[in-house]
Amino acid sequence: MGSGGWLPADGGEAELELPVVRHQPEGLEQLLEQTKFTRKELKSLYRGFKSTLPRPPENFLFEAFDTAGNGALCFQDFALGLSVLLKGTVQQKLKWVFDLYDINKDGYISKEEMLEIMRSIYEMMGHCTQPPPQDNTPAQHVEIFFQKMDRDGDGVVTFQEFLETCLKDKDIMSSMQIFENVL
Structure with a gap:
């Protein structure tokens, strides 16, 4: 008997009985x-x-x-x-999205935080888009969104500002419906 591992008599690989994996x-x-x-x-x-x-x-x-x-x-x-x-609910979904953008979790979205998330989204989706987005596209979108959302002009977006803006924007509200029939 050699020093190697156990081999079946026919020289083939041993068939192992694997446990059934339960997905619960x-x-x-x-x-x-x-x-x-x-x-x-x-x-x-x-x-x-x-x-x-x-x-x-x-x-x-x-x-x-x-x-x-x-x-x-x-x-x-x-x-x-x-x-x-x-x-x-729509408000719960918007709160989840707000929290996504609020990277440092201080209760406000800064222009820098929004830009970081937008760049990540464009990076993730960019290869699927034809023609590919230009490097300055995320910054342009952030500028537009931020002007809409920062209603008091203090340089940050509160959840209330975010919520009110999103609820009034038909494009944003229709995009919130995208996941409704997933399951």
Whole structure:
């Protein structure tokens, strides 16, 4: 007998019986209470969540879902965030988006924070757009959005300013409907 590992008599690879993987998140009952998802939807989301890991998401998206702020994205955080985006009220969705832009979590969106997020979005989506966006496109969009949103001209956007502007903008409101029929 050689010093190598065990080999079957026919010289082929041994067939291992792998355990059946169950796609059910821990804390399923608690998530059913905390989200607006059904049991079937949560199980489906969990399968998708597990199959895409450990691929790292865009940094700003990761931080938006990492509600504990511990640098780890657990399924519970993901499901709670997705519940807001897919099934929350318009105000809840807009608060989630506001929090995404409020990078330093001080309760205000600065022009710099908005530009950082917009650049990330353009970087992520730019290769899908024909013709590709120019380098100054995010800055131009931020300038337009910021002029609309900074109603008192103090250089920052509060949640109230953000909310009022978004609720009055037909394009923004129609874009909020994009996820409504995802599941």
